[in-house]
Amino acid sequence: MTNVPPTPSGLRGAVDLSSLVERAQRPAQNAPGTPPAGAGQPVAPSAPGSDSDQGTPTVPSLVLDVTDQTFQDIVELSTVVPVIVDIWAEWCGPCKQLSPVLEQLTAEYDGRVVLAKVDADTNPQLVQAFQAQSIPTVAAVIGGRPLGLFVGALPEAQVRDVFEQVVAAAEQNGVTGRVRVDGQSAVEGGAEPQGDAEPEPLPPHHQAAYDAIERGDYAAAVQEYKTAIAQDPNDQMAVAGLAQVSLLDRLAGRSADEVRSAAAAGPQDVVAQLAVADLDISGGHVEDAFGRLLDLVPTVFGAEREALRLRLVEYFELVGGDDPRVVAARRRLASALY
Secondary structure, X not given: OOOOOOOOOOXXXXXXXXXHHHHOOOOOOOOOOOOOOXXXXXXXXXXXXXXXXXXXXXXXXXXXXXXOOOHHHHHHHOOOOOEEEEEEOOOOHHHHHHHHHHHHHHHHOOOOOEEEEEEOOOOHHHHHHOOOOEEOEEEEEEOOEEEEEEEOOOOHHHHHHHHHHHHHHHHHOOOOOOOEEOOOOOXXXXXXXXXXXOOOOOOHHHHHHHHHHHHOOHHHHHHHHHHHHHHOOOOHHHHHHHHHHHHHHHHOOOOHHHHHHHHHHOOOOHHHHHHHHHHHHHOOOHHHHHHHHHHHHHHOOXXXXXXXXXXXXXXXXXXXXXXXXXXXXXXXXXXXXX
Protein backbone atom coordinates (compact mmCIF):
# COMPACT_ATOMS: atom_id res chain seq x y z
CA MET A 1 0.00 0.00 0.00
CA THR A 2 1.22 3.49 -0.77
CA ASN A 3 1.82 5.45 2.41
CA VAL A 4 -0.64 8.17 3.31
CA PRO A 5 0.78 11.71 3.27
CA PRO A 6 1.51 12.96 6.80
CA THR A 7 -1.61 14.14 8.56
CA PRO A 8 -1.84 17.56 10.23
CA SER A 9 0.34 17.92 13.30
CA GLY A 10 -2.48 19.23 15.50
CA LEU A 11 -2.69 17.10 18.63
CA ARG A 12 -6.30 17.76 19.73
CA GLY A 13 -7.19 14.68 21.72
CA ALA A 14 -4.49 12.56 20.09
CA VAL A 15 -2.61 9.77 21.88
CA ASP A 16 0.96 8.88 20.91
CA LEU A 17 1.30 5.69 18.87
CA SER A 18 5.04 5.40 18.36
CA SER A 19 5.25 2.13 20.29
CA LEU A 20 2.73 0.51 17.98
CA VAL A 21 4.72 1.54 14.93
CA GLU A 22 7.77 -0.13 16.48
CA ARG A 23 5.77 -3.30 17.06
CA ALA A 24 5.29 -3.56 13.31
CA GLN A 25 9.01 -4.32 12.99
CA ARG A 26 8.79 -7.36 15.30
CA PRO A 27 8.20 -10.92 14.00
CA ALA A 28 4.51 -11.78 13.76
CA GLN A 29 3.16 -13.87 16.64
CA ASN A 30 0.37 -15.48 14.64
CA ALA A 31 0.81 -18.54 12.49
CA PRO A 32 0.91 -17.79 8.76
CA GLY A 33 -2.56 -17.07 7.46
CA THR A 34 -4.10 -16.92 10.95
CA PRO A 35 -5.91 -13.64 11.68
CA PRO A 36 -5.30 -12.05 15.10
CA ALA A 37 -7.83 -12.38 17.88
CA GLY A 38 -10.74 -10.03 17.38
CA ALA A 39 -10.48 -9.92 13.61
CA GLY A 40 -13.51 -8.17 12.15
CA GLN A 41 -16.06 -9.42 9.70
CA PRO A 42 -14.74 -10.00 6.17
CA VAL A 43 -15.68 -7.59 3.44
CA ALA A 44 -17.03 -9.40 0.41
CA PRO A 45 -18.55 -6.95 -2.05
CA SER A 46 -20.39 -8.69 -4.85
CA ALA A 47 -19.19 -8.21 -8.37
CA PRO A 48 -21.18 -5.62 -10.36
CA GLY A 49 -24.41 -7.10 -11.57
CA SER A 50 -24.24 -10.05 -9.17
CA ASP A 51 -27.21 -9.16 -6.98
CA SER A 52 -30.75 -8.11 -7.63
CA ASP A 53 -30.32 -4.40 -6.87
CA GLN A 54 -28.88 -3.29 -10.22
CA GLY A 55 -25.34 -4.45 -9.46
CA THR A 56 -25.08 -2.73 -6.06
CA PRO A 57 -22.27 -4.41 -4.06
CA THR A 58 -23.26 -5.98 -0.74
CA VAL A 59 -21.38 -5.54 2.55
CA PRO A 60 -22.09 -6.96 6.04
CA SER A 61 -22.39 -3.44 7.45
CA LEU A 62 -21.61 0.16 6.60
CA VAL A 63 -19.24 0.09 9.61
CA LEU A 64 -16.63 -2.64 9.20
CA ASP A 65 -13.94 -3.92 11.55
CA VAL A 66 -10.91 -4.65 9.39
CA THR A 67 -7.45 -6.07 10.04
CA ASP A 68 -4.02 -6.26 8.48
CA GLN A 69 -5.18 -9.46 6.80
CA THR A 70 -8.55 -8.22 5.47
CA PHE A 71 -7.69 -4.68 4.42
CA GLN A 72 -7.18 -5.64 0.78
CA ASP A 73 -10.96 -6.11 0.60
CA ILE A 74 -11.34 -2.47 1.66
CA VAL A 75 -8.96 -1.36 -1.07
CA GLU A 76 -11.15 -3.16 -3.61
CA LEU A 77 -14.32 -1.71 -2.09
CA SER A 78 -12.87 1.79 -2.43
CA THR A 79 -13.21 1.51 -6.21
CA VAL A 80 -16.99 1.57 -5.67
CA VAL A 81 -17.40 3.98 -2.73
CA PRO A 82 -14.96 6.07 -0.71
CA VAL A 83 -13.89 4.37 2.52
CA ILE A 84 -13.20 6.36 5.68
CA VAL A 85 -10.55 4.67 7.85
CA ASP A 86 -10.73 5.15 11.64
CA ILE A 87 -7.58 4.01 13.46
CA TRP A 88 -8.51 3.71 17.13
CA ALA A 89 -7.93 1.71 20.33
CA GLU A 90 -10.17 0.57 23.18
CA TRP A 91 -8.14 2.47 25.79
CA CYS A 92 -8.18 5.76 23.84
CA GLY A 93 -10.65 8.27 25.31
CA PRO A 94 -10.69 10.64 22.31
CA CYS A 95 -11.36 7.64 20.05
CA LYS A 96 -14.54 6.90 22.00
CA GLN A 97 -15.63 10.49 21.49
CA LEU A 98 -14.95 10.49 17.75
CA SER A 99 -16.16 7.03 16.70
CA PRO A 100 -19.90 7.67 17.27
CA VAL A 101 -19.65 10.80 15.12
CA LEU A 102 -17.98 8.87 12.30
CA GLU A 103 -20.57 6.09 12.51
CA GLN A 104 -23.50 8.53 12.53
CA LEU A 105 -22.22 10.41 9.47
CA THR A 106 -21.52 7.15 7.64
CA ALA A 107 -25.13 6.08 8.22
CA GLU A 108 -26.40 9.44 6.92
CA TYR A 109 -24.61 8.87 3.60
CA ASP A 110 -26.77 5.77 3.12
CA GLY A 111 -24.34 3.48 1.32
CA ARG A 112 -22.29 6.12 -0.49
CA VAL A 113 -19.55 5.93 2.18
CA VAL A 114 -18.21 3.00 4.20
CA LEU A 115 -16.37 3.28 7.52
CA ALA A 116 -13.46 0.89 8.16
CA LYS A 117 -12.40 0.64 11.81
CA VAL A 118 -8.82 -0.46 12.53
CA ASP A 119 -7.81 -1.46 16.07
CA ALA A 120 -4.31 0.00 16.44
CA ASP A 121 -3.32 -2.52 19.12
CA THR A 122 -3.76 -5.56 16.87
CA ASN A 123 -2.99 -4.22 13.40
CA PRO A 124 0.54 -2.75 13.42
CA GLN A 125 0.98 -3.05 9.66
CA LEU A 126 -1.92 -0.70 9.00
CA VAL A 127 -0.73 1.66 11.76
CA GLN A 128 2.59 1.88 9.95
CA ALA A 129 1.08 2.08 6.47
CA PHE A 130 -1.09 5.05 7.45
CA GLN A 131 1.78 6.69 9.37
CA ALA A 132 -0.48 6.85 12.43
CA GLN A 133 1.73 8.31 15.13
CA SER A 134 -1.29 9.36 17.20
CA ILE A 135 -4.83 8.11 17.59
CA PRO A 136 -7.49 8.59 16.57
CA THR A 137 -6.08 8.94 13.06
CA VAL A 138 -8.64 9.27 10.27
CA ALA A 139 -7.83 8.68 6.61
CA ALA A 140 -9.68 7.71 3.44
CA VAL A 141 -9.15 5.27 0.59
CA ILE A 142 -10.53 6.37 -2.78
CA GLY A 143 -10.08 4.20 -5.85
CA GLY A 144 -7.41 2.20 -4.04
CA ARG A 145 -5.42 5.31 -3.12
CA PRO A 146 -5.01 6.43 0.52
CA LEU A 147 -5.56 10.01 1.61
CA GLY A 148 -4.66 11.45 5.02
CA LEU A 149 -7.50 13.41 6.64
CA PHE A 150 -7.01 14.41 10.28
CA VAL A 151 -5.72 13.42 13.72
CA GLY A 152 -7.66 13.68 16.98
CA ALA A 153 -11.27 14.12 18.06
CA LEU A 154 -12.64 17.02 16.00
CA PRO A 155 -16.08 18.63 16.48
CA GLU A 156 -18.91 17.07 14.49
CA ALA A 157 -19.26 20.08 12.18
CA GLN A 158 -15.64 19.78 11.08
CA VAL A 159 -15.91 16.02 10.61
CA ARG A 160 -19.03 16.56 8.49
CA ASP A 161 -17.05 18.95 6.28
CA VAL A 162 -14.36 16.30 5.90
CA PHE A 163 -16.95 13.73 4.74
CA GLU A 164 -18.26 16.19 2.15
CA GLN A 165 -14.75 16.80 0.85
CA VAL A 166 -14.08 13.06 0.64
CA VAL A 167 -17.27 12.43 -1.35
CA ALA A 168 -16.43 15.34 -3.66
CA ALA A 169 -12.91 13.97 -4.19
CA ALA A 170 -14.36 10.54 -4.90
CA GLU A 171 -16.72 11.98 -7.52
CA GLN A 172 -13.82 13.74 -9.22
CA ASN A 173 -12.08 10.35 -9.45
CA GLY A 174 -15.13 8.54 -10.79
CA VAL A 175 -15.91 6.72 -7.52
CA THR A 176 -19.66 7.34 -7.38
CA GLY A 177 -21.19 3.98 -6.49
CA ARG A 178 -23.29 2.80 -3.60
CA VAL A 179 -23.24 -0.34 -1.45
CA ARG A 180 -26.08 -2.01 0.37
CA VAL A 181 -26.05 -3.86 3.67
CA ASP A 182 -26.73 -7.57 3.29
CA GLY A 183 -30.47 -8.15 3.76
CA GLN A 184 -31.45 -4.48 3.35
CA SER A 185 -32.82 -2.62 0.38
CA ALA A 186 -30.50 -0.43 -1.62
CA VAL A 187 -33.20 2.06 -2.59
CA GLU A 188 -32.67 5.68 -1.64
CA GLY A 189 -33.06 6.04 2.10
CA GLY A 190 -33.42 2.29 2.60
CA ALA A 191 -30.29 1.64 4.67
CA GLU A 192 -30.78 2.03 8.38
CA PRO A 193 -28.05 3.39 10.66
CA GLN A 194 -25.85 0.59 11.89
CA GLY A 195 -26.30 -0.53 15.47
CA ASP A 196 -29.52 -0.65 17.41
CA ALA A 197 -28.27 1.00 20.57
CA GLU A 198 -27.40 4.64 21.00
CA PRO A 199 -23.72 5.28 21.81
CA GLU A 200 -23.15 5.20 25.55
CA PRO A 201 -22.94 8.80 26.79
CA LEU A 202 -19.71 10.05 28.28
CA PRO A 203 -19.58 10.62 32.06
CA PRO A 204 -20.64 14.21 32.87
CA HIS A 205 -17.18 15.62 33.59
CA HIS A 206 -15.71 13.88 30.54
CA GLN A 207 -18.41 15.38 28.35
CA ALA A 208 -17.85 18.81 29.90
CA ALA A 209 -14.12 18.45 29.23
CA TYR A 210 -14.74 17.46 25.61
CA ASP A 211 -17.11 20.41 25.13
CA ALA A 212 -14.45 22.72 26.56
CA ILE A 213 -11.83 21.30 24.17
CA GLU A 214 -14.17 21.98 21.25
CA ARG A 215 -14.39 25.60 22.43
CA GLY A 216 -10.61 25.78 22.71
CA ASP A 217 -10.92 26.31 26.48
CA TYR A 218 -8.22 23.89 27.57
CA ALA A 219 -8.00 25.32 31.10
CA ALA A 220 -11.66 24.46 31.69
CA ALA A 221 -11.09 20.96 30.32
CA VAL A 222 -8.19 20.51 32.72
CA GLN A 223 -10.44 21.37 35.66
CA GLU A 224 -13.17 18.98 34.51
CA TYR A 225 -10.71 16.09 34.25
CA LYS A 226 -9.24 16.97 37.65
CA THR A 227 -12.72 16.89 39.15
CA ALA A 228 -13.39 13.50 37.56
CA ILE A 229 -10.15 12.15 39.03
CA ALA A 230 -10.95 13.57 42.48
CA GLN A 231 -14.25 11.71 42.38
CA ASP A 232 -12.67 8.50 41.09
CA PRO A 233 -8.86 8.25 41.34
CA ASN A 234 -9.03 5.04 39.24
CA ASP A 235 -10.62 6.80 36.27
CA GLN A 236 -7.83 6.07 33.77
CA MET A 237 -9.72 7.73 30.94
CA ALA A 238 -9.72 10.98 32.92
CA VAL A 239 -6.04 10.58 33.81
CA ALA A 240 -5.14 10.15 30.14
CA GLY A 241 -7.42 13.02 29.13
CA LEU A 242 -5.85 15.30 31.73
CA ALA A 243 -2.36 14.54 30.44
CA GLN A 244 -3.40 15.29 26.85
CA VAL A 245 -5.29 18.49 27.49
CA SER A 246 -2.62 19.79 29.91
CA LEU A 247 -0.11 19.50 27.11
CA LEU A 248 -2.45 21.32 24.73
CA ASP A 249 -2.98 24.06 27.29
CA ARG A 250 0.75 24.60 27.75
CA LEU A 251 1.42 24.65 24.00
CA ALA A 252 -1.39 27.06 23.17
CA GLY A 253 -0.08 30.40 21.92
CA ARG A 254 3.59 29.42 22.22
CA SER A 255 6.02 30.15 19.42
CA ALA A 256 8.03 27.01 18.69
CA ASP A 257 11.03 29.05 17.55
CA GLU A 258 11.05 31.09 20.75
CA VAL A 259 10.70 27.99 22.91
CA ARG A 260 13.60 26.24 21.20
CA SER A 261 15.78 29.35 21.31
CA ALA A 262 15.18 29.73 25.05
CA ALA A 263 16.03 26.07 25.63
CA ALA A 264 19.24 26.35 23.62
CA ALA A 265 20.25 29.45 25.55
CA GLY A 266 19.51 27.86 28.95
CA PRO A 267 20.41 24.16 29.00
CA GLN A 268 20.07 24.14 32.81
CA ASP A 269 16.93 26.29 32.86
CA VAL A 270 14.25 23.87 34.05
CA VAL A 271 11.33 25.99 32.83
CA ALA A 272 12.85 26.35 29.36
CA GLN A 273 13.63 22.63 29.14
CA LEU A 274 10.14 21.67 30.24
CA ALA A 275 8.70 23.88 27.50
CA VAL A 276 10.86 22.42 24.75
CA ALA A 277 10.17 18.90 26.00
CA ASP A 278 6.47 19.64 25.43
CA LEU A 279 7.30 20.46 21.81
CA ASP A 280 9.32 17.24 21.52
CA ILE A 281 6.52 15.04 22.86
CA SER A 282 3.85 16.75 20.75
CA GLY A 283 5.94 16.11 17.65
CA GLY A 284 6.43 12.44 18.47
CA HIS A 285 10.07 12.84 19.57
CA VAL A 286 9.52 10.77 22.69
CA GLU A 287 13.11 9.79 23.43
CA ASP A 288 14.29 13.40 23.03
CA ALA A 289 11.69 14.60 25.53
CA PHE A 290 12.50 11.86 28.04
CA GLY A 291 16.25 12.27 27.70
CA ARG A 292 16.14 16.05 28.01
CA LEU A 293 14.31 15.94 31.35
CA LEU A 294 16.05 12.85 32.73
CA ASP A 295 19.43 14.50 32.17
CA LEU A 296 18.30 17.40 34.36
CA VAL A 297 16.83 15.39 37.26
CA PRO A 298 20.15 14.59 39.01
CA THR A 299 21.32 18.22 38.72
CA VAL A 300 18.44 19.94 40.56
CA PHE A 301 16.59 19.54 43.84
CA GLY A 302 13.41 20.55 45.62
CA ALA A 303 10.61 22.11 43.58
CA GLU A 304 12.51 21.94 40.30
CA ARG A 305 13.16 18.21 40.64
CA GLU A 306 9.51 17.61 41.53
CA ALA A 307 8.41 19.58 38.48
CA LEU A 308 10.57 17.37 36.27
CA ARG A 309 9.23 14.22 37.92
CA LEU A 310 5.60 15.24 37.48
CA ARG A 311 6.10 16.18 33.85
CA LEU A 312 7.78 12.85 33.11
CA VAL A 313 4.92 10.97 34.80
CA GLU A 314 2.51 12.89 32.59
CA TYR A 315 4.49 11.95 29.49
CA PHE A 316 4.48 8.31 30.58
CA GLU A 317 0.69 8.47 30.63
CA LEU A 318 0.61 9.99 27.16
CA VAL A 319 2.92 7.41 25.61
CA GLY A 320 1.60 4.35 27.47
CA GLY A 321 2.95 2.36 30.37
CA ASP A 322 3.86 -0.69 28.28
CA ASP A 323 5.98 1.26 25.82
CA PRO A 324 9.61 0.05 26.16
CA ARG A 325 10.82 3.67 26.17
CA VAL A 326 8.56 4.39 29.14
CA VAL A 327 9.78 1.29 30.98
CA ALA A 328 13.41 2.35 30.48
CA ALA A 329 12.67 5.97 31.44
CA ARG A 330 10.85 4.91 34.61
CA ARG A 331 13.89 2.89 35.68
CA ARG A 332 16.21 5.78 35.00
CA LEU A 333 13.94 8.22 36.85
CA ALA A 334 13.72 5.93 39.89
CA SER A 335 17.50 5.54 39.93
CA ALA A 336 17.99 9.33 39.80
CA LEU A 337 15.42 10.00 42.54
CA TYR A 338 16.31 7.25 44.98
